[in-house]
Amino acid sequence: MISEARIIAARVLARVWSTEAFAAAALDAELGRHAGMDPRDAGLATELVYGVLRTEGALVARLSAMTPKGKLDLPSPIARAHVLMAAYAICFLDRVPAFAAVNEAVGAIRSEGDTRTGSFANAILRKLSAEIEAKGRPSLTEAASASAPGWLRGSLRRSLGRSAAEAYLSAGPVPPPLGLSVSLAEDRAAWIARLRQVCPDGTFEEGQASPRAILVRGAGDVRRLPGVGTAWIVQEEGAQVVALALGAKRGERVLDACAGRGNKTWLLADEVGPEGAVDAADLYAQKLDRLKEGPAGRGARKTYAVDWAARTGAFEEVPRDYDRVLVDAPCSGVGTLRRRPEIALRRTADDVKRLSELQIAIVRNAATRVKDGGRLVFAVCSVLREEAEEVVERLVTEDAGTGVRLEKAPIEAELLPGIVGEGAASFRLLPHVQGTDGYFVGGFLVRRG
Template identity: 65%
Template structure:
């Protein structure tokens, strides 16, 4: 079968809200067209699904909320169950040439996802929508092929459907399932991979002097159709769904900043005190810098460092006293010494963000872990030299895998290797009040945040006392 495409490979992006699988309205062509373009960008351009989806929905302002929700469900659902869906189709299709055209692939997988997991989408409608879209993207022959495959899949689904959890777990790469099981056990691995809601709500981080209950009420008044509630892990977090562009809400940039709840929890675990000098060593655009600067107050100071100077311009406006462009893997640049506390939110696999970025599971490889863990050790050791003697450092990653968590702590706690800075790092209990609120055991020096336990993205954080 030769696939001849005449489709428009337009730009796509999405965002929207999504409920539990099986609770979506009947499919519409508009929602499926949006989802197909987003999936094509993820596969062809290595785009992030969330960013692509948000941009597309922003461009198509006339798309109603129901269609936006369905487009979001289809994008995230297909990416989370992609391997399972393709295996099911492969058992029904003689050829796999259909996978060579992104539009055909997207509509076929969306049809399969609807048949298997969306209870309220009638089978005839799911098949019809997919087949019509595939005919438009390719030709009648490919449409007939898709019709035969999806009808056979519909017959199978009528006899019994898989659970979404099983399909999501089966779609995770084998190496990732194994790494998760080593880190958090078999049951924990399944719970982590299937954790919802998907996509998760947006997080707001309140400045320490602000009253969370009052701000929840004020934001609800400004956006009465949204879902707005207090977070669970961070005492500064407010979780938001359906409020549109957060920048249009009252208090943005002054009383609060957009920040995922797990990320702000990591910043709080540094335990910054009023009057202290703090370094945000891998600051990015400075969201954690913003929170830390408000913790230390006018009597303290927070500096920001990052390998990307363009991001540091944003960090300066977020409250950094000074910024430093530095590649920690090669040294310390011109970053000064003597900080009371240093936060190292190191580059990592990003596995902890799978709810938000399901495409990560399809892009990472097992050999990435060794390279990333070595990089994390190097970055943390160099950044630790910037503390005063007896100062504290928190090492953090948005991963839950042992190779990037406890294994890195063990290496940092040991004797520095050849060429590494001669700094002694000793694990020490968290001294932030938020550690107790999180239920971290007394005396614990490390914690793993999990979406199915804490409601956050997956993170690991460990605290050290530093001696030179």
């Protein structure tokens, strides 16, 4: 009999490969259709989806070596999913007997009416099982590193160093916990106690990087919990640190230049208080509409649909005297590999180069909205030098002809110890160090004339 967990995981993997769906969204949708599922089965489905996507390259290479032609040639995404899930279980899951993994994969493929592929899968998976029994299990860290595209491994090594790059690629937990951001007016410890009481099946813990963060596991849909949208919002812990890094103070005027749906806007409005003002801008007007309808809409004073790179849309309408501007720029997203492992296979070195040019253009034009002597913070959900230090160096050395000069400046925010060194003008957040998504944050002083 084929387990429900494997059926769900196979459907998700097939969608990721054939339609370029995001694994997290596809998995949530599948699990949502099986609301009464045993939590252990849901956990196994999650482990199989993320595990296969993280180690796919290593698994394919290993299985290919066991085929007559040296190539893993499977006729459908579903067949590929069942074979790779079995291989992942054989290589990395102590709790799943190898024979059970093989039998379920073969049975699932044969149930699709493909006897030939079932026999092929049976042969190579049994070879793999025998090899693992004889030589022992491989390293998950090495498999995750080897599965990343060569350009990404190289870039991470140049950016972080070899050992840190491997730790980054294999960092857990996978997927990471959900983050909640608690309002300044609320007591985080009290909310943890309350949420534990109303949702005893979930786990609620303080975050280690953000003083506002609550980390949640196993609580289901948190939107049904008390306090959502008023006392707290859903926000990844590293994203909270990015917003806090702007150093917004009570009474200041602030612009969230790439606001998206407004989670950072909400936090910034909380920081400046009713005496201050936060405006939000974004390329997409529909995102700003959703921002205005959500919790951030109560804190955002004005919104502007702006293409910062092209200086179009409402560009000329945006005021030029903000105390601080946050630019959380579009990027490769490799900082989210724990929750979106498929990104590694969808991005290229050319994408990173194109995005770094876009980041430079956005920052230069957004900087024209900062008053003389004001501050700008640039952030990306990436740790690659091409989107980090190299962008910063170009911003401070090249004359953009905007009448504005950018100088590196220390991060003014009072962040938790160990995140940013004293007087540092930039910092990284790393999943294997702080437990957050990966980010780069750089601070600038803006001078006019």
